[in-house]
Amino acid sequence: MAIDLDERKVEVHDHSRDRTINLGFDQLHIATGARPLRPDIPGIDLPRVMGVQTLDDAHAILARAELTDCKHVTVVGGGYIGLEMAEAFVRWGAEVTLVEATSQVMRTLDPDIAAKVTTAIRGFGVDVRTDLPVTGFEEGVVHTSEGEHHTDLVVLGMGVTPNADLAADAGLELGPRGSISVDRRQRTSADGVWAAGDCASSFHLVTGEPVHIALGTVANKQGRVAGVNIGGGYATFPGVVGTAITKICALEISRTGLSEHEAATAGFSFDTATIDTKTIAHYMPGAEDMTVKMLAEQGSGRILGAQIIGGRGAGKRIDAVATALHAGMDVQQMIDLDLSYAPPFSGVWDPVQMVARRLVRND
Numbered sequence: 244m245a246i247d248l249d250e251r252k253v254e255v256h257d258h259s260r261d262r263t264i265n266l267g268f269d270q271l272h273i274a275t276g277a278r279p280l281r282p283d284i285p286g287i288d289l290p291r292v293m294g295v296q297t298l299d300d301a302h303a304i305l306a307r308a309e310l311t312d313c314k315h316v317t318v319v320g321g322g323y324i325g326l327e328m329a330e331a332f333v334r335w336g337a338e339v340t341l342v343e344a345t346s347q348v349m350r351t352l353d354p355d356i357a358a359k360v361t362t363a364i365r366g367f368g369v370d371v372r373t374d375l376p377v378t379g380f381e382e383g384v385v386h387t388s389e390g391e392h393h394t395d396l397v398v399l400g401m402g403v404t405p406n407a408d409l410a411a412d413a414g415l416e417l418g419p420r421g422s423i424s425v426d427r428r429q430r431t432s433a434d435g436v437w438a439a440g441d442c443a444s445s446f447h448l449v450t451g452e453p454v455h456i457a458l459g460t461v462a463n464k465q466g467r468v469a470g471v472n473i474g475g476g477y478a479t480f481p482g483v484v485g486t487a488i489t490k491i492c493a494l495e496i497s498r499t500g501l502s503e504h505e506a507a508t509a510g511f512s513f514d515t516a517t518i519d520t521k522t523i524a525h526y527m528p529g530a531e532d533m534t535v536k537m538l539a540e541q542g543s544g545r546i547l548g549a550q551i552i553g554g555r556g557a558g559k560r561i562d563a564v565a566t567a568l569h570a571g572m573d574v575q576q577m578i579d580l581d582l583s584y585a586p587p588f589s590g591v592w593d594p595v596q597m598v599a600r601r602l603v604r605n606d
């Protein structure tokens with residue numbers, strides 16, 4: 244409920260006995276995570292407007308869909324959680340409309356790559372509507388800036404915000420998007436107070452700036468580092484490069500580093516290259532389409548980021564680029580890497596090396 248840094252105690256409400264108690268601490272670790280955004284839109288608290296964060300939420304959504312003989316679902320928000328929910332409800336047998344306020348789904352991708360996601364999810368049967376902010380909900384109705392449509396159930400996937408109110412109220416320094424500011428050892432601005440996970444900031448190894456990225460990969464590593472330090476050891480979390488992966492319908496989608504928008508915002512001059520290739524040797528049965536896009540800094544050739552979209556086996560190839568970003572490699576070093584090859588796995592040149600070759604224009 245509250246943190247008192249002067250008295251070194253936290254106020255806790257014990258629901259089972261309906262009482263409030265104070266617990267003293269020597270070291271305090273804050274791991275309060277993030278919460279889904281529920282903007283102040285009329286009707287957002289209606290029972291049929293449901294958020295999805297925990298497994299219990301998923302059970303509750305499914306139970307409501309089954310109980311109400313749901314025929315039509317509206318998903319609000321085109322991030323990976325919204326897209327995954329849209330796919331799940333098509334598979335379940337509902338008609339699905341996905342409403343996204345901005346001009347594209349998956350805004351961590353560049354528009355050209357995101358357009359492929361939109362095509363795929365539309366092909367799967369989801370009615371995707373972009374540039375369409377939701378303005379309100381009523382029982383069985385979704386209001387948008389362009390009119391209204393009927394729906395039986397609304398699922399929100401509008402992003403998350405760090406649960407940092409306790410920390411802010413205690414006077415701890417905040418970082419990007421209101422996350423708790425931490426150093427490389429997960430120390431907050433107060434002595435003996437630590438934070439990790441979705442509530443905390445990270446350090447971006449490509450931009451060199453603090454960043455907030457709410458992912459389990461980051462949360463696990465930060466939590467480990469905080470634990471070692473709280474236990475009296477020494478550990479640091481060097482930072483993140485923004486690596487993420489998802490699967491929408493049959494498509495694997497991954498990204499690392501900076502998108503074009505992020506690179507421009509960070510002040511980089513950069514080149515991009517995109518290749519269309521196959522997930523395995525093109526003459527092998529089971530070869531599927533795959534697109535790789537890469538960004539590199541002009542002049543230095545330093546790799547800034549990459550995005551991959553394609554069939555089975557495409558997505559995890561992003562990890563080679565993420566490793567290159569950690570190492571600060573340039574495109575020539577990527578080309579020179581001794582990566583594996585046999586026809587059931589790739590062409591002779593791995594797709595992430597093919598796109599690097601395109602960037603230096605020596606293919």
Ligand SMILES: Cc1cc2nc3c(=O)[nH]c(=O)nc-3n(C[C@H](O)[C@H](O)[C@H](O)COP(=O)(O)OP(=O)(O)OC[C@H]3O[C@@H](n4cnc5c(N)ncnc54)[C@H](O)[C@@H]3O)c2cc1C
Nearest residue numbers: 274275276277295296324406440441442457458459460462
């Ligand atoms: C639908 C969904 C899919 C996801 N898929 C992926 C994925 O594929 N890959 C990936 O890397 N990440 C994924 N994530 C993100 C991942 O779940 C989070 O990054 C991760 O759980 C963060 O861990 P955490 O420990 O920081 O926070 P959480 O796991 O959110 O834990 C925080 C806990 O603190 C509790 N809490 C909050 N405030 C208080 C308080 N005042 N007092 C006491 N307790 C409090 C909360 O109830 C919660 O139990 C997904 C998230 C969602 C919602």
